[in-house]
Every structure is written in C-alpha cells, then in structure tokens.
Amino acid sequence: MSKILLIEDDQTLFEEVRDRLSQWSYEVHGIDDFGDVIKEFTMVKPDLVIIDITLPKFDGFHWCRLIRAHSNVPIIFLSSRDHPTDMVMSMQMGADDFIQKPFHFDVLIAKVQAILRRVYNYNTENTIELRTWCGANVDYAKNTVANDAGEIELTKNEMFILKILIEHKNKIVSREELMQYLWDDERFVSDNTLTVNVNRLRKKLGELHLGNYIETKVGQGYIALEGEPS
Incomplete structure (x- = not known):
C-alpha cells in the first residue's frame, strides 16, 4: 500500500481527497502542525506528496523546497492559483506535476497512479x-x-x-x-x-x-x- 502525505489545510477538501484515494487502497496522511511539515514528512516517509500552495504559516513552495533538500519523493501541487508563474515555480522547485482546483478526481487519481508506477516500477523493470x-x-x-x-x-x-x-x-x-x-x-x-x-x-x-x-x-x-x- 503506497503512502501519500496530503498537505492541505481545507479540512473538507482533505477528507474528500483522502476518501477518494483510500478507495484505491492508498494510505493517506494529513498534517497536524503546519509549522513543522518536515517533521511529519520524516515520520510518515510517504511515497508521494500532494501539497497546496496556500497554507498556514509557510506556503507550499517553502515546504517543497525543504522536502527536495531531504528527498526525491514525487510531489504534486494541488492549487486554485492559476497564474502560469505558479506552475513554472513549482516545476523549478522540483515538483512532478501541478493540478489546478477545481479538478476532476479521475484526473487526480490517474496522475497519482501514473507517477507512482513510473517512479517505483521502472528501476525494477x-x-x-x-x-x-x-x-x-x-x-x-x-x-x-x-x-x-x-x-x-x-x-x-x-x-x-x-x-x-x-x-x-x-x-x-x-x-x-x-x-x-x-x-x-x-x-x-x-x-x-x-x-x-x-x-x-x-x-x-x-x-x-x-x-x-x-x-x-x-x-x-x-x-x-x-x-x-x-
């Protein structure tokens, strides 16, 4: 079972994404302390991170940069921000994909599946x-x-x-x-x-x-x- 760390402060959206991903047998973890995301990232050791840009205390770009300093785990940004520079910045910081809100859950699940399959299967194949x-x-x-x-x-x-x-x-x-x-x-x-x-x-x-x-x-x-x- 792949572990996903979902860094999202909208509790309603978090629960909906968690429930949808759980239906596909993904183990989804959330964040309790948005002031110390790295600590929780280290504890969970996720196979993939889904992160919003707009977060309490520090934005998603900040945490993406710190995660990249520790790990090459795949990262997907999930954000309502639609300016092209947001997508470019996320890619430059090492993100693997960018999904704009509102989104269709089939698209999110397809991207999660494709990234996990690509990242964790191709070396063994x-x-x-x-x-x-x-x-x-x-x-x-x-x-x-x-x-x-x-x-x-x-x-x-x-x-x-x-x-x-x-x-x-x-x-x-x-x-x-x-x-x-x-x-x-x-x-x-x-x-x-x-x-x-x-x-x-x-x-x-x-x-x-x-x-x-x-x-x-x-x-x-x-x-x-x-x-x-x-």
Missing part, C-alpha cells in the same frame, strides 16, 4: 542500472550523473527523461513520445510541464559540461547526442 554516456556514469538506481567535473543528483522525472533520451541517443524523441512515456496518457500533461523539466535537466547537466548534449529540435522534439554537440 530494467536490469541495466548504470549507463555510460558522453564519458559520464549515469546511475538510474541512484538518480545521479557523474564525470570528472563532479556529480549531480536528478529528480525522478529528470532521470526518467534522461534515460529515455539516452536509450534513443542520436535520435529525435518527439515531445508527444516523451509525454507518453512519462505520464502514460498525454491528455493529463501540459507542454509547459515537459519544457520546464527538460530545461531543468539541461541546466543541471551543464554543471558537468553536458548541457549542450541535450538538444532541442524545434518542431520535432529532443535528442541526446553521443558525439559532439552541434
């Missing part, structure tokens, strides 16, 4: 955990990339994107294919979400002087180069 790419060691199990310039740690989403591109190295992977790989059903994904994830991945790889080896092919998709970047 693939026997190859270590891959060499452009002189760097890519560790799928540890979500790290290392070369002579150092080592970086990727989020689950970033590593999954990199894995797909490496497995298709020197070949263009369309945005539609990537979204299909990531979320199983592209209807639940925005182009902006994918763009932010790829840009964040390229920025991190830049620390290892590998950022230019992930290229954007306008109108086509993305490509991981094995030789010299163009």
Whole structure:
C-alpha cells in the first residue's frame, strides 16, 4: 500500500481527497502542525506528496523546497492559483506535476497512479542500472550523473527523461513520445510541464559540461547526442 502525505489545510477538501484515494487502497496522511511539515514528512516517509500552495504559516513552495533538500519523493501541487508563474515555480522547485482546483478526481487519481508506477516500477523493470554516456556514469538506481567535473543528483522525472533520451541517443524523441512515456496518457500533461523539466535537466547537466548534449529540435522534439554537440 503506497503512502501519500496530503498537505492541505481545507479540512473538507482533505477528507474528500483522502476518501477518494483510500478507495484505491492508498494510505493517506494529513498534517497536524503546519509549522513543522518536515517533521511529519520524516515520520510518515510517504511515497508521494500532494501539497497546496496556500497554507498556514509557510506556503507550499517553502515546504517543497525543504522536502527536495531531504528527498526525491514525487510531489504534486494541488492549487486554485492559476497564474502560469505558479506552475513554472513549482516545476523549478522540483515538483512532478501541478493540478489546478477545481479538478476532476479521475484526473487526480490517474496522475497519482501514473507517477507512482513510473517512479517505483521502472528501476525494477530494467536490469541495466548504470549507463555510460558522453564519458559520464549515469546511475538510474541512484538518480545521479557523474564525470570528472563532479556529480549531480536528478529528480525522478529528470532521470526518467534522461534515460529515455539516452536509450534513443542520436535520435529525435518527439515531445508527444516523451509525454507518453512519462505520464502514460498525454491528455493529463501540459507542454509547459515537459519544457520546464527538460530545461531543468539541461541546466543541471551543464554543471558537468553536458548541457549542450541535450538538444532541442524545434518542431520535432529532443535528442541526446553521443558525439559532439552541434
């Protein structure tokens, strides 16, 4: 049974989401002290976090940043805020998805299922955990990339994107294919979400002087180069 930490201060909404997720055999935990979310996160050890932006004392961005400092657990923002910068900020801080209120519960459940399946199943389904790419060691199990310039740690989403591109190295992977790989059903994904994830991945790889080896092919998709970047 997967454990979900639902960080939501609207008690009515919390109970409704908890009840719906419980019907799918998820163990849902709430927050008693919104001033110390990290303490409760550490106690619960959730497999996934669902968090609102507007919360008492500190907003969801604050807690997302602190959770990311401790863990790569998948995070979904659930918020009534609809400004594009809110979605961009959540992705930049390491969130895996953003669902705007009001929402359909079928969409929430589909996203939860897809993320949990992707994050916790793909490592066990693939026997190859270590891959060499452009002189760097890519560790799928540890979500790290290392070369002579150092080592970086990727989020689950970033590593999954990199894995797909490496497995298709020197070949263009369309945005539609990537979204299909990531979320199983592209209807639940925005182009902006994918763009932010790829840009964040390229920025991190830049620390290892590998950022230019992930290229954007306008109108086509993305490509991981094995030789010299163009």
